[in-house]
Amino acid sequence: MTQDADRIPVIVGVGQINDRPHDPFEGLDSLGLMAAAARAADADAGGGWLEWLDSIGVVSQISFPALGDVSRPLAQMLGARPRLCVQTPYPSGASPVRLLNEAANAIARGELETALIAGGEALRTAAQRAAASGGASADEATRRASTRSTPDYRQRYGLVAPVDVYPLYENAMRAAGAQTLAEAQSESAEMWARMSEVAAQNEAAWLRTPVSAAQILDASAANRPIAFPYTKLMVANSSVNQGAAFIVTSLAAARRRGISEERLVYVGYGAAADEPSNILKRDRFDRSASMAVSLLRTLQLNALTIDDIDHAELYSCFPCVPKLARRVIGWPADRPVTVFGGLTFGGGPIGNYMSHAVASMVERLRGGGGTGLLFANGGFATQNHSIVVSRDPERAMRDAKAFDCQAEADQARGPAPAIDEAYEGPAEIETYTLFYTRDGAPRAGTVVGRSPAGARFLAKVRGDDAEAIAFLTDGRAEPVGASGAAVREGDEIIWRM
Numbered sequence: 001m002t003q004d005a006d007r008i009p010v011i012v013g014v015g016q017i018n019d020r021p022h023d024p025f026e027g028l029d030s031l032g033l034m035a036a037a038a039r040a041a042d043a044d045a046g047g048g049w050l051e052w053l054d055s056i057g058v059v060s061q062i063s064f065p066a067l068g069d070v071s072r073p074l075a076q077m078l079g080a081r082p083r084l085c086v087q088t089p090y091p092s093g094a095s096p097v098r099l100l101n102e103a104a105n106a107i108a109r110g111e112l113e114t115a116l117i118a119g120g121e122a123l124r125t126a127a128q129r130a131a132a133s134g135g136a137s138a139d140e141a142t143r144r145a146s147t148r149s150t151p152d153y154r155q156r157y158g159l160v161a162p163v164d165v166y167p168l169y170e171n172a173m174r175a176a177g178a179q180t181l182a183e184a185q186s187e188s189a190e191m192w193a194r195m196s197e198v199a200a201q202n203e204a205a206w207l208r209t210p211v212s213a214a215q216i217l218d219a220s221a222a223n224r225p226i227a228f229p230y231t232k233l234m235v236a237n238s239s240v241n242q243g244a245a246f247i248v249t250s251l252a253a254a255r256r257r258g259i260s261e262e263r264l265v266y267v268g269y270g271a272a273a274d275e276p277s278n279i280l281k282r283d284r285f286d287r288s289a290s291m292a293v294s295l296l297r298t299l300q301l302n303a304l305t306i307d308d309i310d311h312a313e314l315y316s317c318f319p320c321v322p323k324l325a326r327r328v329i330g331w332p333a334d335r336p337v338t339v340f341g342g343l344t345f346g347g348g349p350i351g352n353y354m355s356h357a358v359a360s361m362v363e364r365l366r367g368g369g370g371t372g373l374l375f376a377n378g379g380f381a382t383q384n385h386s387i388v389v390s391r392d393p394e395r396a397m398r399d400a401k402a403f404d405c406q407a408e409a410d411q412a413r414g415p416a417p418a419i420d421e422a423y424e425g426p427a428e429i430e431t432y433t434l435f436y437t438r439d440g441a442p443r444a445g446t447v448v449g450r451s452p453a454g455a456r457f458l459a460k461v462r463g464d465d466a467e468a469i470a471f472l473t474d475g476r477a478e479p480v481g482a483s484g485a486a487v488r489e490g491d492e493i494i495w496r497m
Contacts, residue, residue, distance in 0.1 A: 015040025033120030033243030091351025092378030119352030199341025
């Protein structure tokens with residue numbers, strides 16, 4: 001390797017924390033989890049790094065909103081005096097990879113030498129404390145964080161939190177791929193079962209009991225339906241107390257401090273692109289141009305093919321994301337899509353999951369060498385950020401390179417249909433989902449419809465419309481593309497078969 005060692009980014013320390021207090025009032029809050037994870041990363045790197053940090057990047061948290069921006073309080077807790085303290089504007093699942101890419105590029109430009117990236121969520125502790133005083137559950141806190149003060153169009157029709165939106169992609173993708181409901185569900189269940197096996201072998205994972213594909217498919221009191229076609233064991237588990245952190249520095253600094261070569265993990269290039277923030281202004285729901293650009297450009301920038309990738313972390317908040325991602329890159333269906341354990345079993349600490357994935361990838365590469373691909377997804381299938389890390393120094397970032405590939409993604413995306421919030425009349429189903437009560441009964445549903453002129457609109461499925469619910473869920477026929485009607489009832493548009 002010929003480039004200046006002062007400008008080669010490497011990861012030298014990683015730390016992960018699970019907090020399971022008997023008394024929630026004695027548990028760590030989000031900031032405490034970040035500090036504990038940062039100290040663990042420092043110890044992993046041999047100690048003494050925190051006082052020399054040039055920057056701290058923190059993933060925004062929702063568990064304890066009163067804490068505000070915790071980047072400088074974290075520095076104070078660690079006894080650090082960095083020149084730069086930043087917190088992401090919101091807790092996107094893509095945040096940790098973006099912070100890693102920004103730190104690596106800053107090192108490659110010679111702007112800083114050592115950076116700490118950290119995040120933590122204590123939603124379990126926060127919910128338990130709230131429950132003791134009649135407050136919100138973890139699910140309610142997540143939904144509240146996603147809700148506007150004045151609900152917008154999609155929220156008025158039930159599309160509030162990520163768990164409401166991602167099934168739209170799942171159902172559209174199944175139809176586009178000509179899968180039956182049973183085939184698509186089986187693919188999800190087998191993928192998730194492999195995740196549970198990875199989590200079972202990872203001491204940092206939150207749930208460490210393997211679960212079979214049959215158990216994941218079986219709707220029961222312990223595995224209730226959440227949003228069609230997902231059961232509880234297919235969705236992110238945010239009721240956790242987890243923190244993770246990692247230290248990125250220059251190769252020169254790592255060598256000066258005596259880090260052995262076998263513990264170095266080199267940071268390669270990454271690429272990022274977003275979908276429109278308004279989900280109804282996207283061109284389609286069966287694929288994502290920004291996801292494809294992020295993944296394929298990352299491989300291209302690092303001169304890699306999928307055969308060069310030894311391990312992958314394909315973001316797994318809901319099955320549609322890793323399913324879409326593996327189709328883009330050709331990742332085999334029988335290989336695990338995680339090194340941490342996935343957001344169901346490893347744990348789903350809102351925006352900070354990928355910090356755990358980075359830490360687990362570093363540990364995996366240290367143990368066996370090779371190259372890893374990290375793909376992060378955030379928002380409502382909105383943000384996409386990928387990057388490569390490797391034990392091979394030839395895979396290291398050789399110079400700073402812009403990772404924003406938005407223009408390329410926008411060019412690859414088709415035109416979005418017009419939105420008609422008042423449409424009434426005959427229509428087809430573009431995609432859909434149903435929502436359930438905690439006892440597993442259908443509560444309501446949402447259809448994304450298309451008028452004969454191609455306009456997109458939303459319609460509610462009533463929880464007592466047995467005919468529509470059966471058609472949408474029994475798998476006998478594919479609902480996507482089926483005909484029906486948008487009918488006004490009061491202030492709402494209702495879907496009728």
